[in-house]
Amino acid sequence: MKKNQFLKIMTTLCLTGVFALGMVGCGSKTPENAPVSSETPAAEKTEAPATDLQNVTSSTLDSTLDKDTLIIGLDDTFAPLGFRDTNGELTGFDVEVAKAIGEKLGKEITFQPIDWSMKETELNAGNIDLIWNGYTITEERKEKVSFSKPYLKNTQAIVTLADSTIATKADLAGKKVGAQNESSAIDAMEAEPEVYASFESGEAYTYEDNNQALMDLEAGRIDAVVADEILLRYYLSLKGAEKYNVLTENFGDEEYGVGMRKDDQKMVDAFNKAYDELKAEGTLAEISTKWFASDITQ
Structure with missing residues (x-):
């Protein structure tokens, strides 16, 4: 085999290996069968150009x-x-x-x-x-x-569907709990590490916004949502408060x-x-x- 042919083959193999490594992804924190957002993950985002x-x-x-x-x-x-x-x-x-x-x-x-x-x-x-x-x-x-x-x-309130058996924070053990990514709800839950670690996946399922989390709650893909009570009360008033239960316990005042x-x-x-x-x-x-x-x- 000629030297230049050997070099071409080796170059092709190296590029193929790099491409394969680049295709390896990371796991999602949203529950199975949840709608997949088309938005670029936060880790891959770049700053948007200034408008003026x-x-x-x-x-x-x-x-x-x-x-x-x-x-x-x-x-x-x-x-x-x-x-x-x-x-x-x-x-x-x-x-x-x-x-x-x-x-x-x-x-x-x-x-x-x-x-x-x-x-x-x-x-x-x-x-x-x-x-x-x-x-x-x-x-x-x-x-x-x-x-x-x-x-x-405000308080970080916990909401479930009306027919849920969850009545206290302790009942969240082994359950799927949702919240908005990088929100104060996450901070409030992490401040109670024993409760937080007891969730089904050892942490909350995160969403781009609270509406997505509440939609997954309605669909039964998660068991509870932790969010600002001001937002929750308004949302439930529009959707029908009788369909939901806001727990007496919460994750703190703010x-x-x-x-x-x-x-x-x-x-x-x-x-x-x-x-x-x-x-x-x-x-x-x-x-x-x-x-x-x-x-x-x-």
């Missing part, structure tokens, strides 16, 4: 407050805080309060739906200016962002805040001042009563 010059340069400004337009990153399926109505328009409690804050600050407000698992990355890359959509204040997140003052209280870039105290102070003014004027009470039938703001 102002967005590109936002991370280089002394403060986000120096911008004329503030870009708010949100999960547009998180009813009743930020979601799309039947016409596809963004609406909800957080959306309305954000617009009111924008007026106080003299800023234009635009909303940018994001992959919630990438929220802090999007913020610190300058693709968005605020994280605002039922964003729970945690010590871990405080290391990545600066928070506004808390504006709503507070919502708005996330801003780390150390941007100028923006935090201006935001909190505008919020206090809206509270004193009764604007927050008016918006809250529209969505929750009472003023539940802090």
